[in-house]
Amino acid sequence: MSTTTTDTTTSTTTTDTTATGTAPAHTTAAGLDQLNPPTRLLMGPGPINADPRVTRAIASALTGQFDPWMTDTMNETMALYRSVFNTTNEQTFLVDGTSRAAIEAALVSLVAPGQKVLIAVMGRFGLLLKEICERVGATVITIERPWGTVFTASEIEEALRIHRPVLFATVQGDTATTMNQPLEGLGQLCHRYGALCYVDVTASIAGNTLLVDDWELDVVSAGLQKCLGGPSGSAPITISERAREVIEGRRHLEAGITDGSAGVGERIRSNYLDLAMLMDYWGPMRLNHHTESGPMLYAARECARLIDAEGIAQTVERHRLNGAAMAAGLQGLGLELFGDQHYRMNNVIGVKIPDGVPGDDLRAALLTDFAVEIGTSFGPLTGVVWRVGVMGYNARRDAVLTTLAALEAELHRFGHATTGSGVEAAMAYYDQSKTNEEQPA
Amino acid sequence: MSTTTTDTTTSTTTTDTTATGTAPAHTTAAGLDQLNPPTRLLMGPGPINADPRVTRAIASALTGQFDPWMTDTMNETMALYRSVFNTTNEQTFLVDGTSRAAIEAALVSLVAPGQKVLIAVMGRFGLLLKEICERVGATVITIERPWGTVFTASEIEEALRIHRPVLFATVQGDTATTMNQPLEGLGQLCHRYGALCYVDVTASIAGNTLLVDDWELDVVSAGLQKCLGGPSGSAPITISERAREVIEGRRHLEAGITDGSAGVGERIRSNYLDLAMLMDYWGPMRLNHHTESGPMLYAARECARLIDAEGIAQTVERHRLNGAAMAAGLQGLGLELFGDQHYRMNNVIGVKIPDGVPGDDLRAALLTDFAVEIGTSFGPLTGVVWRVGVMGYNARRDAVLTTLAALEAELHRFGHATTGSGVEAAMAYYDQSKTNEEQPA
CATH class of the missing domain: 3.90.1150.10 (Aspartate Aminotransferase, domain 1)
Known part of the structure; x- marks a missing residue:
């Protein structure tokens, strides 16, 4: 099983296992070498080879998480992703995890248990949205298309009209099927029927036109590891004012760093993926939440900086x-x-x-x-x-x-x-x- | 607000905003320079300066996530963390997020809604465990000590005896108070009263003795950004056989990559932080879940490799x-x-x-x-x-x-x-x- 398991039976050193005492002797495990990855040209559906400039940026020195330089860098990264998303949304930042972390952050923060969500499923990632919504306790309704096709606006409108969900959710590009769902006018359509509009664009962003503001998409989530040219492990997200209000309606501060006052609305079921808390961490309050990963922040910033320079x-x-x-x-x-x-x-x-x-x-x-x-x-x-x-x-x-x-x-x-x-x-x-x-x- | 907002009103290029058409013209944002972090000697409670060898490892080339080299590297990393945790637990791997992601993964996977959890709170991170347990729907009971002190075994035993929780949860080191809770015999104590024992060791691991197997700790979670010598953004976790059985009792495969068969037990409320799915991803089945972050995997492996070499x-x-x-x-x-x-x-x-x-x-x-x-x-x-x-x-x-x-x-x-x-x-x-x-x- 393990090649490096400590074998205390063969240790020749006296051990002291009391909690406050000296650590036990360590039997040297099989020494592993430095990393030496093989050369690869990654032409699959992702992850791909990171841009060498991103790889260099990722190895930059760390600072404290509230160092003025670090918070400036976080602000710059927010601004750069507004450009990538084609949005003016103030709430544009990173979720510290892979693209799937941002998907779950969006859904667990937007949808309270029992609320109705309509999901357009045209491949694996629609199914993923469905299962995450089920796990967060939503009432889930799906419309489905065969893999390899997309929805028409009228198909979506009919479902919105019949089901009147609080949220419509889909993906722009479903990497499992290679399809690119047209999104123009989708936000407007959702708003006409009283729904917010959530779209994951991990597979499509920077490779296909995405106009978050023009299309009135309320929450859009992504990942670095495809057309953004970076590694997996950081997930850009943008949140409209309309969606921000919904999320703020469930804002609860964390005990231990505040007075633990009660907050408003039904508590979001996750702490790590609570977008209200992430907005406070990335915003001027800088309320401590997780410790943002320096290397992944650097990667995200460099991906967006290179795209911003290219246009x-x-x-x-x-x-x-x-x-x-x-x-x-x-x-x-x-x-x-x-x-x-x-x-x-x-x-x-x-x-x-x-x-x-x-x-x-x-x-x-x-x-x-x-x-x-x-x-x-x-x-x-x-x-x-x-x-x-x-x-x-x-x-x-x-x-x-x-x-x-x-x-x-x-x-x-x-x-x-x-x-x-x-x-x-x-x-x-x-x-x-x-x-x-x-x-x- | 944003310094890089696309200003389409001043664009001089014709735009075509149809979903399948050409992308709109991009007004060049204020060009940002390469990252140039200031020199810092980080002597706070974390994050700290990563070991330069970790920083170099993190910049290694990427491969596909199921490349034989990648899965070998994942297996090596599992073995290395068994050594760091002083455990033989097969289920020893990384959660792709910061230390808080692993805390939530443990709690959301171990505790079903309505189940009773006993938490020993001696500082901020005990409060964090409490609030995460509340969010996952647990019935939460706490015992508390003033900040700057630790619990005696008999205080914990009395609470276990009275409350009979399914899970006891605490932290080894609470970075907010600097205290190191003695853990020797704690797992045995919990098991005597029918509880599993969960401990977060983010602040203490590699700086203080930790004997996961000897102390019969069932689930232990950590982060790289303190004594492990790495950056934030990857969270090692180890799971005992006893805890694995509980988690497997709530195992549901993801639709879209399997036949979507029903699974067993109450579904875990998170997909991203579902330890049953993570075990299938890190285990021989290699079921696709998230896309493991290459750089953070590399960082985690190098942190553990250096410690393994030092002992x-x-x-x-x-x-x-x-x-x-x-x-x-x-x-x-x-x-x-x-x-x-x-x-x-x-x-x-x-x-x-x-x-x-x-x-x-x-x-x-x-x-x-x-x-x-x-x-x-x-x-x-x-x-x-x-x-x-x-x-x-x-x-x-x-x-x-x-x-x-x-x-x-x-x-x-x-x-x-x-x-x-x-x-x-x-x-x-x-x-x-x-x-x-x-x-x-």
Whole structure:
């Protein structure tokens, strides 16, 4: 089981196990070396290779959590994410965990037990929203679409009209299906029926247009590990004034740092993921809550800083171009793409595994022979579809072409006759593209 | 409010805001520079300066989350923390968040709504356990001690006998009070009365003796940002077989990656912090849950690897020696220590702010003049006590002496007449210490 278990039976040193005494002797465990990760080109649905500039930022020195420099850096990070989200929401900050932490923070803070939530499910992450809502005690109603399709506005409107939920929840991009749900006008629609609108954009942000204010989305959550170009472990979130009021309506301060006064409304069922408390921590009150992770704050700030310098619209366009080149290349190999391509996310492509090709074996060979990772799938798509990501730092011409060359070689090795060259098809797409000259060298 | 808000009114580029169209033009925000944190010597109650070797490890390259190298690294990290916790518990892994995430994971997973929890409160973090238990729907009973003292075993036993909770919960070190609750025999005591025993050791681990198996502690949670020598953002946890059975009794798989079969027992109220799901993610099933943060995994592994190489008992002894030298130095300045010193944690010292000295102003001057940070306090100790930490990488002779020299200078500057030299008193302590020769150069 463990290779480093302390074996006190073989210790030759006298031990003193009283609580206030000397620590017991330690039998040296099998010494492990420094980390030495293999080189990988991560072209799956995430995580991807972090931008080297993010990796350098993450290793910056730490300060105290209320050091003036630290709180300034937190404020800068809030401002940068307003830019990425296309919002003026004051309440724009990080949840200290992976993207799923922010999803749960949103749902547990917005929905009190017994309240009705309408969830549009078009893939795995809709199912995740459903199960989190069930766990927080909501009354959950779902509308569902087959994997590989999206909802029309009228389908959503009809459900809002019938069910009158306090919250409508969905995802913009469902990484499990590669689909990109149109969101324009969705917030307005929800508000017409008295619902708040929550959307997770982890899979789609910075790879696809997202206009939080224009679309009146009330709470939007994300993660760094896809098109934002960072590692997993920090989850940006933005909260409209309308949603802030709902959350403030359940605000309870923590005993031990305040007088523990009662607060208002039904207490949020989580402390760690309580958005009212997180607003007090990130806001001018700076009420102590968790200890914000320095490295993950640094990563989040650098991801947004690089996008801000590139321009968020240009970042989206870079994903569109390179994602389209990858799709052209996959089709050039004679492979069939999965799902309604009109509504595909720019940054991830589902491709059907050809008959007779063992999908996982080929993926393993790609990793072994070329150090290239592409993705498997979940649920009904397991064994049916590979997912190829073109995201963040890897939304680059050389990453696209290398992946296609490697895939072509492995398809041949596994006995599948491709109908053409993936690399040539992608190159032709780049050549045709009017925006080709905008690409980095 | 925001300095980087997109101002679409001044945009000169045509915008297309349809969901499937081109992203809108981006008005360049005020360009922010690279991170450039100030130099700090962090001698407060945490976070502290991460060990430089941890900082380097954290910047290692990422791989896919189910890459064989990644899962091997996760397994190595589990083994290393068994060593740090002095346990053979198979279920020893990381929660992807700060220490508070692991506290909530333990409580929400162990305690179903309506079940009775007994909490021993001796400071702020006991109050935190209480409020988290309330939020997860437990029936909460507390016993309390004044800040600066600890519980006797008989006080705990009497409460267990009267209340018969399903869970007893406390902290080993309460960083708010500097106290170190004796835990020897506590698990056995709890088990005699039919309770599981949960302890948070974030403030004390690696600075004070902790014998999870010998003391029969069922669930123990920690954080990297104190004596483990890392940054905040990853929370090691260990789970006994007895506790694992309780958690497995509430195991529900996630829809979308499985057949969504019903599961057993009352569903755990959190998805992100569901220890049954985390066990499946870290265990041989490798069921997808969150995407483990690569950098924080790397940090956690390196923290434990360095301690494993030093020997956990030697790490504790290093904290004892340098903490005692700091305490001797503070007393040498004529300052009065806070709390029952017999039960003080090795790694954090509460010191009463002298009459007439403005505590926060002096702390700010220490930061400005010497780049040294010491801590303020919470609740009843606010304005009464400073907290000085000697933790992790900073549990070193030069860090102790530098802090004392800087504090002495600032006390003089604020008009307080010290009764002697803090540096000389600490040096005398080091000289007297029989283990002096064990210190790093």
